[in-house]
Amino acid sequence: MSRYRIAGRGRVDHGAPISFTFDGKTYPGLRGDTVASALLANGVHLMGRSFKYHRPRGAVTAGSEEPNALIGTSRGPGRFEPNTRATVQELRKGLVTESQNKWPRLSFDIGAINDRAYMLFSAGFYYKTFMWPKSFWDKVYEPFIRSAAGLGKSPTEADPDRYAARYLHTDLLIVGGGAAGIAAALVAAKSGARVVLVDENPELGGALLSDPGVTVEGQPAWAWLDASLAELRAHGVRLMTRTTAIGYYHQNFVGLCERLTDHLDTPPANAPRERMWRVRADQVVLAQGALEKPLVFDGNDRPGVMLAGAAQTYLNRYGVRVGDNPAVLTSHDSAWYAAFDLADAGSRIAAIIDTRSEIRADLLDAARQRGIRVLQGHTATGTKGRLRIASVRVNPLRGGTVGAGREIACDALLMSGGWTPSLHLFSHTKGSLAWDADSNTFLPDRKTEACQIAGAGRGLWGYAPVLADGVAAGLAAVAALSRSAGARQFAVANDRPGSGVSHTELPTDRSPGKAKAFVDFQNDVTAKDLRLAVREGMRSIEHVKRYTTNGMATDQGKMSNINGLMIAADALAKAPPQVGLTTFRPPYTPTSFGAFAGYLRGQTFQLTRKTPIDPWAEAQGAVFEPVAQWRRAWYFPKPGEDMHAAVARECLATRASVGIFDASTLGKIEVAGPDAVEFMNRMYTNPWTKLAPGRCRYGLLLGEDGFIRDDGVIGRLANDLFHVTTTTGGAARVLNMMEDYLQTEWPDLNVWLTSTTEQWATVALNGPNALAVLKPLVEGLDWDDFPHMSVAECTVAGLPARLFRLSFTGEVGFEVNVPARHGLALWTALMDAGKPHDICPYGTETMHVLRAEKGYIIVGQDTDGTVTPQDAGLDWAIGKAKPDFVGKRSLSRPDIVAGGRKQLVGLLTEDGSRLEEGAQIVLDPNQPLPMKMVGHVTSSYDSASLGHPIAMAVIEGGHDRMGEVVHVPMPDGVKRARITSTVFYDPSGDRLKA
Amino acid sequence: MLLIHCPYCEETLPELEFAYAGEAHIARPADPSALSDEEWRDFLFIRTNARGPHFERWRHIHGCAQFFNAVRDTVSDRFLMTYKAGAPRPDLSPKEDAE
Amino acid sequence: MTTQKHDFSAALQIEELAPSARLSLRVRPQHRAQLARALGLDLPVRIGDRTAADGREALCLGPDEWLILAPEASALTAAAAAIYATAPHSLTEISDREITLRLSGASVLDLLATGCPRDIAALAEGRGCRTVFDSATVTIWRDGPTAFRMDVWRSFLPHVRNLMALAEAELAAGL
């Protein structure tokens, strides 16, 4: 075992070795290790390269806030992900990892040339150059910038893993399973409330996991933890680990991402990789603790320089010494304890360098006992070492002046600039922050949600106050739930209280302009970049952030925001609150797209609606098209047929004999009640009063703006009962619109609406032999009183039916509605009955062609939301006598009655070629660009029945241009077309009278 | 995701059951033909777009299917109250003083 | 249509029920009692409440809307039609509009929690609600601690079943 791993120490399983690879080299590790702790145990500090300067970097933290140690991880095909934090990724059998943003290799990276030229890459440098010559931007400069940036590589294969989602409703959600969160849970659990406690780490315990020496209620920290968690389980508290609260939304809606399998050697079959919990909690306790701040000085980014708290965690949780002779550089008491723990574990502490001249006596004693050299009132002014720190340069501070520097050899430098509360989730709620001058940090202030903030998350330090605060938060939450619970007190011994001071850049005796004192490690933002931004007029922290990219790295500013603010404020000579803090955005830590997508992938991405006849069509090898939420049979190709051939055959067969069509997707609304006819008169443009029961009529629906919204044939089954049909896509919209008017404008009307779209399966029969096919199957119908545009209830093939006689093809036509469960039976019965007549199933494309031959419009194709009834040539559908209907008033607006509106007409090309749908129409084809366009082709088909193509178009003043020739300029030449009526086939309508 | 109190179901339920339906208390004129083009435009298009308490309509589309009215603060997105369609526009002034 | 039985672990059972008569009743409050008498079934006024009488069930879905289940529709429609003149209403048969799933088993609440944003656990036994599962409007009847019925619009059923199959596999995986 490597000398850096201490046998038996920490929470890793020393009896369970696991090996993994990093950049192709295999390393030993232990169950419970992270990649970072395992690499450190092997003496490896160099784990990555920075974003801009490609500087060598090691882990600076031991948690999810890590800016440097980002790696690619993979477990076989499709399971690679970039930018994974080595400090979070747990070891698992066969884990393959690689470093990023380097070439050819981590230890020698050509990109590091940027580091040599770093003076050029100052803040905002790219705004100031790369402009000449102009053409170089696309070709040279931008590709260079892009390839230099970007950290890891994107996955390139589809991801075989599953993702899940779950709603969770609870009384109390506690975010953060450290001392404060556990204390809050312990009191709340007794109140009988439903409590959920979540933590992003594999284990609950928070900082206690790194402070085993602390004693709580007379037990060692870890023993107390075990007992407390057992107590919580006993009370039915839901404990969730590896679960990150990523976002805090309106009214205590919190998103949690639970990582389920990334730590497992072999995940169980069908197990989702991650699950998004959508939690609604009556009360929330935020106990997320605090983040340690780096110190800002020249060379503070060298591998081996890390936060003191991280070193303490590696030692106590993972049994790893981060160095043999680490130095400690701090402005806060907490780092002293890290030094003591490491010294007790066998490391030789090179020195404790504290910027403060006054140090607590007990700390000095403890250092003296351990023979640790202490340098009070000192600053650090540089580090040395190429791929790993070898020494730190320290200077005494005497009354503001920096004394002579000296080198102190070390193989690690543990720094602490103090601690800042984790305010991210609180900020998501738009809760306000207050600047605390004593601790030089922001604390949560005014709350907008029903939540409590406890512990280090609101600036407390030391376990005794934090536990007490957790109890208080738990009690407050319980009270807010109007429940009750007893208070508790947790006696703490060997506590580790602490305080400190905070700095901007540490004082130096060297030129600050030359110093590489990093604030945002990953984005290579230095203190001087921030000062330059201010010098260039960036006065708000938002401007400074965006100009320098400080805080925009994948740690979302967890390391850099406060230090960046302190330096910007100093440069502006303002108090930090006057400069403001950048807003923290969700997610708290980067969260996989898969977790957001959840089940919304592949066949469950969005619902697909299918008709009762869909299985038959599928068995016939129909080609389908998506129409709104539905899939509809598009055409039924015979072997060897393409779409064109199939559609031509279907059209001819229908006109020659009989075609059958699944119209089940049409929207259907039952309008019933004494005021049904009045309601219909108000909604639709048409007059309905005189429509006799048993008859039907084409109905046109406008928006209040006067433009066509929907249409369909509407049957009056009885005085008080209408069977309304809508377009497939319009069904829900129309019903909602009707309900809106009924409930809010005309609540006095005695009429009710019921969607029957799916109650009925609808089969359309069209063609000269439609009657012959249908008639033998019909019972209970008086055919003598069943002319075109009639409706009746009867039986068809022994099934209860609503039979419509109507036509969307110009042929004799019927629509048979039967209860949906019988839809397939009806279809097959009609197919059988039709055999002698070579009945032909057809799809939506043929339906479109047949209707176009008759000039029937399709709402949404021949209209586009800007077309009035007059434009569409549907004035006849308007009940002129009616005082009002939805949209009527808009039809008399100036620009609606003005001439030159685009009107629907037919078009026939002179060369007999087919026009393209969407092709634009001009009067003068020889005019220069931009051309004056007078309209466009809305529908265009080859008409097998007519033997030539037909088209419909909207053209300015089209109704007065009958017979005129217009021009359609296409890329390959101008087409001439003559304006005609929209009725191409059987204009006299004789075939309907058959 | 908002929490919305349905005045008909008398339950407070997730936004996903509801559909927003625009500004409230814009009644359709009894006789549109009597309106000038400007008056008709105001009805069709002009909206308060209030920054603060906003009178608006929602429909409990995946529930009781009823349209109802609400007052919501568009700065905080928090609902101040919901009430049934047809109920008079509530007077908020005391509430605003309290704020 | 025949009832499709599925062989699932006892933790979760999902089965399609054979169709029975289902009607949507719309009537104003002042005529509710008349309809109730005609249908031989009390019509609860609180949304979500249910009543049942000799094989017939009623669920109040809205202030003027009830969902009526019965072995057979024609008797009900006839009885209602008889009083239409004095108690105008709309009684529309929708037996085929939805297909009903019976959902039961220890993990049924977890199953519902994968798609229902509202707190289904808080739905009292013997009550019901119209709500949404993923993007599909559904009506949920709670018949017992772990026993539910879910009415799903016919064309939405394949989507709902696909989602439930994913959830089942996930629950079986135990993570």
Place this chain on the structure above:
Amino acid sequence: MTHFSAMSLLKNALTGHKGWREQWPDSQPKQEYDVVIVGAGGHGLGAAYYLAKEHGITNVAVIDKGWLGGGNTGRNTTIIRSNYLYDESARLFDHALDLWDNLSQELNYNVMYSKRGVMMLAHNVPDVQSFQRHIHANRLNGVDNRWLSKEEAKAFCPPLNISPDARYPVMGAALQMRAGTARHDAVAWGYARAAAARGVDIIQNCPVTAIRRGPDGAVIGVDTAKGFIRAKKVAVSAAGHTSVVMDSAGVRMPLESYPLQALVSEPVKPIFPCVVMSNTVHAYISQSDKGELVIGSGTDQYTSYSQRGGLPLIEHTVAAICEVFPIFTRMRMLRKWGGIVDVTPDRSAILGKTPVKGLYVNCGWGTGGFKATPGAAHTLAWTVAKDEPHPINAPFTLERFTTGRLIDEAAAAAVAH
């Protein structure tokens, strides 16, 4: 104004960057201006720049309640295109595109206009019909936009999934090659720097509380947190807050403000060569110079000024991206944020004069404001300077909502049948 160039960068690099001066001063308001522009976004700052440069009007103040460029300018997904259907829109956005083309040089500020091409995916027959209509109309308007088969689309954007089994299979795409993205902050900063250099005052953190009108009804100035500021002309360019500001002048607007969310992924090496938009599945994506995937979402259903959005919408947006680009499910979302977009009934902008003398408005850009920035700013400046519509913004009047001559791009893409 220090001239920006590789030389000046090098020179300053050698002197520790001591030489750079502030790019714009933090001005305090004067008592009177010829023109006050409310809203220091790209549109407002740009209008001030063009007023000074092309109309010689330099006694101009741009006033903002917050920091310049802190609104939608700094919160959008930076997509730039001009392949709009109607002549009016195509002219306006193509005018903007012409200005974008040379903006870095014009402002001596690299706005990183990246002509990556914008590809719009067609997933069903109505999409195809609509896009073909756009392409034909664009061609005759001299706007570049062409049709790609799904194979060509895949070749142009390799991560694209063109499997026929997809829920919404790709049937083809419309590609505008001139279109692309730009660095949003740089647009605001570049205009601010160039405007300030020509004498424009930029007054930040100064909310305009009301527009004041004189006895004759004409505008006389604005009340602000820093007192009353006299102005001969006032142009409101306040995006989501336009309704509130205009209301103080007694002008009620056909506007509603909705939350719009966007997000970025963690940065990765170049993988995504263009901009892809899909209206059917509601996904908009590109990759920034920094390597982040930049993804736009739709608006929430309710009006709001909260700059917060809900989780469900983001879930659907990300799901849509993963559906069209299945290789991205293991990418991670780094950051998401919200903006406020002001939407008109026909989803087209209002740009020009108002019923009030001396009051001008530029609003209603919905989700499309960034791409219009130079065009909107340029024609707004013209209208303010000459008190008459510019030929290009003339159709975008308030009156159209009275007369019914709407410019409804969205409705033109309506789908039914």
